[in-house]
Amino acid sequence: MSNERELTRVTYLLRRAGICKEIPDTPQLRHAATRGTRVHSLSEIFDRHFDSRSLSLMGLELRGREAYSLTNDENAGAINRIDRGFDTTLIPYLRALQQFRVEFPIRYTRTEERIDDVGLGLSGCPDRVGVQPDGTLTLVDYKTGNEYPWHKYQLALYAVLLDRIGIKVTQRVDAYLQKDGSSFFTVHDSAVDIAEAWTIINEHLLNK
């Protein structure tokens, strides 16, 4: 049986390897982290409910404190749940998510499922795994801040974890949801990133 306490989280591993900088504990960054978590929770609800017909997102209207669907009554339950205590500052992120889902059509098959790899002493929780219309199995990670070089290593490490449980993703996508309601995404498919991810893992195993 796995002992979760022995497992190192991917993001912590990247910090320890010096690839991702240690985040200083400031009120501003704490706020940014909280906002990121809330956007992730919200995007999870949206992606779960709008997954099978991503185009229904087009009918999603966001007005002031309200967020509801114009076209799908069956989705109203999910939206109403969001409505209660809804933080309006998150609305632009939902618009950004909507934009991403329209620009990058994908049917998600796996959402926020944690992977514990005892053999590697690693654990990670990739945001989404899904299939693009052309059948490409893709890993998607949502980000609410800026683009950083370490993001590609985070995705590569997730890809390694997924690969070891038999899910072989060919594309890794960082989706950047911006506070102005826009979004952009970066597609990674380099084998070098995977090879470097293994180097990071092997160093981690040596230091264990």
Added chain:
Amino acid sequence: MKTTKQEAVIVRMQNIPTSPSLKKARVLVEESGMPGHWFPKLKLDLEQPLNKSTFSVATELIAGYRELRASAVKMYDEMLKPLNEKRKVILKWKRENVESIDDVLERVTFRLSEFEKQVEHEREEQATKALETASEQASQEQSEIVRDIEDALTFVQDDTVREKLEADLVEAKKSPPPLAVVMEANPASMNDAPITGTDRFSCKVMDHVLLAEAVVKGTVPPDAIQANQPWLNAQARKEKTFFSLPGCELTITRDYKRKGGRS
């Protein structure tokens, strides 16, 4: 007494030769009272629409001010002429020097980017091979571990040891060993370099019609295309009041010039 910049300009403006038309314009205005202040206060209330009596004031004013403007432009142009000539020379030196530096930068950038792309391509191939090799090795290693455990299970009698071995067997089958990927150091690594590379993305329109069609279909936002304003203006000038294009509205603005030969 120190002369302020504004006063200096006023003094120079007073030196502008005045024509009869300009004199007329000056008559139509009253001095503001400031010593040396050339700019007059208008006798024409521009907040009010014109009437029969102020119409002629306005036409004379425009004629006079047109001439004043021409004189002012000429005077400043003369003052600027020697400066412009010097500036032209200095700009030429600057352009020549910077151009030669830019040329070197451009050529080295091209070579560097070419080398980086080649290295990236080679490293991609190297990584793919390294991953394949490491994967084969790991798979072999996993089979050996599984075989060893299975062999051990055939002769181990002790139940506790058997249980332990069986658990190990399940784990060994489930979890392959980590891949020992060996990669050479990146020869184009920028880590210790005094520069950093940034990709700049841009776009060149290859088929305007195709792009416009996509905008019409709504798959591309209208911001992607921009109306050719100089061409549209030229059409409007050519067709005058007959100008009619979808999505466009004719705009007419009237301008006034001094009549030729009148001073």
